[in-house]
């Protein structure tokens with residue numbers, strides 16, 4: 001046998017990753033560059049959001065609520081996953097109460113383990129809460145539901161519907177694991193709009209983004 005030659009072509013299977021569109025090539029260096037860029041971009045975007053005065057944040061949340069009202073009106077008693085706001089995310093808790101009052105089921109995301117999909121625990125206005133990951137309050141009782149609509153806070157959002165979050169990959173993993181894809185809505189301050197998140201095979205685009213008055217559907 002010739003030294004330095006191989007009996008078969010080199011195998012690139014290690015560079016393949018299964019994503020929502022099947023197997024795709026992943027270049028390790030590009031993946032590392034994107035991860036680094038995202039880390040810096042998250043820090044920049046979160047700092048920009050925290051610098052927004054409280055009155056402006058309240059006005060933003062109000063506009064988001066108006067848009068969400070329009071979307072949920074098409075559903076009869078939907079199961080809606082929302083979130084308990086922190087780090088300058090739009091506060092939609094007043095709307096959660098109103099939605100519950102209209103007969104919708106409301107749920108909050110819970111991290112059960114790192115690297116696992118989120119679960120959604122049913123929430124109601126008087127429900128007992130406990131502290132979850134990052135001390136974010138979650139319903140104490142583990143009554144799970146499968147959402148028809150997922151409303152998720154964005155750190156960044158691009159015009160193709162891709163969402164940048166806190167870097168845990170939780171929403172992508174969760175959407176990939178659900179048997180039926182819910183309607184997905186990203187919400188945030190207008191400062192969250194970016195040109196691209198440099199989508200990777202695991203990134204799942206959202207159906208709609210609502211950044212205050214600025215709204216778009218996935219292209």
Ligand SMILES: Nc1nc2c(c(=O)[nH]1)N(C=O)[C@@H](CNc1ccc(C(=O)N[C@@H](CCC(=O)O)C(=O)O)cc1)CN2
Pocket residue numbers: 039083084085086089109110111118133134136153165166167168169170171
């Ligand atoms: N209000 C609210 N609740 C939410 C979310 C959210 O975005 N907003 N989540 C949406 O997902 C989940 C929590 N998300 C998390 C995302 C990342 C990490 C985390 O540990 N991040 C690492 C950095 C990861 C990395 O860069 O590799 C860290 O900070 O050390 C924790 C929780 C569930 N609850």
Ligand SMILES: Nc1ncnc2c1ncn2[C@@H]1O[C@H](COP(=O)(O)OP(=O)(O)OP(=O)(O)O)[C@@H](O)[C@H]1O
Pocket residue numbers: 038163164165166167168169170171172173176202203
């Ligand atoms: N379906 C998946 N299966 C396995 N790993 C995944 C999946 N989705 C995301 N990840 C991993 O999670 C990590 C973080 O992903 P990403 O940068 O997209 O997070 P994010 O969307 O900003 O976070 P979050 O959804 O928690 O707010 C990446 O290393 C990615 O490989």
